[in-house]
Amino acid sequence: MGVSYDKLWHLLIDRHMSKTQLIKEAHISTNAMAHLGKNEDVRVEVLVKICDALSCEVDDIMEISHK
Structure with a gap:
């Protein structure tokens, strides 16, 4: 099982x-952003902060793949 934050990057582009x-x-820390950039796990707290800042839901910024 893996995670992808491609939705987050597209959302950032759409919002300039x-x-x-x-x-x-x-x-959030630059370290957390680095983990996001590598599609690595981050704490739920980081995801919540991002969703609060972007006024969106978790499924708007990430996908879980079941491989």
Whole structure:
């Protein structure tokens, strides 16, 4: 089982927002962003902060693949 944050990157493009802007608005660490960029696991708290900053739901920013 793996995770993909491609939906997050597309959402940022649609909203003309950079990763740096998201880090500042969501109050997440650059380390957390690095993990997201590698499709690695992050804490649920990080996902909640991103969803709060973007006014969206978790399934709007990530997908779980069952391989």
